[in-house]
Amino acid sequence: MNADDISFHIGRRLSERRRSLGLSLAEVSSRCGVTLQQIHRYETGDNTISAPMLWTLARCLGVDLAWFFEGLGPGPAALAPADRVAEAVSAAPATARRRVRREKA
Numbered sequence: 001m002n003a004d005d006i007s008f009h010i011g012r013r014l015s016e017r018r019r020s021l022g023l024s025l026a027e028v029s030s031r032c033g034v035t036l037q038q039i040h041r042y043e044t045g046d047n048t049i050s051a052p053m054l055w056t057l058a059r060c061l062g063v064d065l066a067w068f069f070e071g072l073g074p075g076p077a078a079l080a081p082a083d084r085v086a087e088a089v090s091a092a093p094a095t096a097r098r099r100v101r102r103e104k105a
Contacts, residue, residue, distance in 0.1 A: 001073060008045030010054070013068045015043040017061045032060040 018028050018039075025043075029036040034053070041047040042057075049057065058065045 003048070004045065006072065007048045009072050010049055010068045011043045011045040013070070014039075014049075014057060014061075017063060017067070018043075021061065028057075028060065032056055 018025070023031075025036045025039050028034075029039050032039075033056070038047065042049050042053075054068060055065060058068065
């Protein structure tokens with residue numbers, strides 16, 4: 001899944017929420033202080049929603065920030081299991097020590 005897929009998903013969720021509340025693009029625009037055109041671009045995934053704007057939209061539409069990500073699939077934690085992260089962290093100091101010894105020689 002790439003950034004465009006995520007933007008498209010979030011935009012679709014924005015559209016779903018707007019429609020479930022029975023709001024027009026103009027009403028969301030007015031409530032949230034964003035142009036109607038920009039809301040449309042967010043909904044179609046043409047423009048990526050910044051973190052501060054996503055926060056604003058979530059508050060305006062009465063949902064938790066995480067709501068926009070529901071149904072997206074496994075997150076970064078699924079890509080890097082805790083045990084693999086722990087292995088990498090524990091291996092790092094030994095690697096760094098070897099590098100320092102070589103540089104001194």
